[in-house]
Amino acid sequence: MTPGTGTAALIAARPRLLRLAYRLTGVMAEAEDLVQEMFLRWQDAGTGEIREPVAWATTVVTRLALDHLRRRRREAYVGSWLPGPVVADPGDDGLAARRAELADDLSLAFLMVLDRLSPSERAAFLLHDAFGHDHVAIAGILGKSPEAVRQLVSRGRARLRADRPEIHVPKAKRDAVAARFIAALMAGDGAAMMEVMAPDAVLHSDGGGKRRAALNPIFGADKVLRFFAGIARKNTMALRFQPLSLNGDPGLVALNGDEVWFALVPDVVGDRVARVLLVSNPDKLTGVAAVLIPA
Numbered sequence: 001m002t003p004g005t006g007t008a009a010l011i012a013a014r015p016r017l018l019r020l021a022y023r024l025t026g027v028m029a030e031a032e033d034l035v036q037e038m039f040l041r042w043q044d045a046g047t048g049e050i051r052e053p054v055a056w057a058t059t060v061v062t063r064l065a066l067d068h069l070r071r072r073r074r075e076a077y078v079g080s081w082l083p084g085p086v087v088a089d090p091g092d093d094g095l096a097a098r099r100a101e102l103a104d105d106l107s108l109a110f111l112m113v114l115d116r117l118s119p120s121e122r123a124a125f126l127l128h129d130a131f132g133h134d135h136v137a138i139a140g141i142l143g144k145s146p147e148a149v150r151q152l153v154s155r156g157r158a159r160l161r162a163d164r165p166e167i168h169v170p171k172a173k174r175d176a177v178a179a180r181f182i183a184a185l186m187a188g189d190g191a192a193m194m195e196v197m198a199p200d201a202v203l204h205s206d207g208g209g210k211r212r213a214a215l216n217p218i219f220g221a222d223k224v225l226r227f228f229a230g231i232a233r234k235n236t237m238a239l240r241f242q243p244l245s246l247n248g249d250p251g252l253v254a255l256n257g258d259e260v261w262f263a264l265v266p267d268v269v270g271d272r273v274a275r276v277l278l279v280s281n282p283d284k285l286t287g288v289a290a291v292l293i294p295a
Helices: 003-025 028-044 053-074 096-102 108-114 119-130 135-142 146-163 171-187 190-196 221-234 286-292
Strands: 197-206 240-246 249-256 259-269 272-279
Touching: 003 028, 003 053, 003 119, 028 053, 028 286, 053 119, 053 135, 108 119, 108 146, 108 259, 108 272, 119 135, 119 146, 135 146, 171 190, 171 240, 171 249, 171 259, 171 272, 190 197, 190 221, 197 221, 240 259, 240 286, 249 286, 259 286
Parallel strands: 197 272
Antiparallel strands: 240 249, 249 259, 259 272
């Protein structure tokens, strides 16, 4: 394969590589950096010797992501870590309808659970269940035996089921509950918020040490309600609120002038909001800001 043909193949594969990198890292800016690094390595490689450029690129992006995840785990993060929201599936090429094949694999709640897996479990699970690679191909990517990959995928599935049990409620009904919560929050209607929250609802907020956020999860619907009441009481900014689909789910974005101040997604389990995920770390809001705020 000529270098020019290989480069064209990688450009065509970029949306898929970006989707993989985002699901591995959970942060759009980080995913873009990894894919860009892959292209730089392609330029430096003897590309005429690479027979399958897309397979090579998948391996490089995955290994870069694994290194990144391992570094992240060694570094101290201020407060709770949450994925960074996106308005659309990164690199979406018209295949959004396939998201249902992996139980909302793009949702913030699912990405948050994925982060509890080891880096190798996360990569093996995603490559197999979300991206359709077989155990032998993944073994080559991860530098492990096919049997080791099989065990990684199996452990990943088991841990995901334990952390996020399936409750078969149609997505349209879950979205309706989330929309009710968002409407009640915008209206400052605490009673309506309590109606749709589970009694043991939890709020996770991620400011990354760059914006104020609760350092630890807030447990209990009544305490979650008090958290938002406190924000409303202390808010001296003229925040504007905009409902917006985030990661394929109903969400809410708060804008302070020309800045995205936070993005929020209710995680609905069954017919109640079980968790509220609030991201205010500005490093994780760049993708949302790019869509909402003109350059």
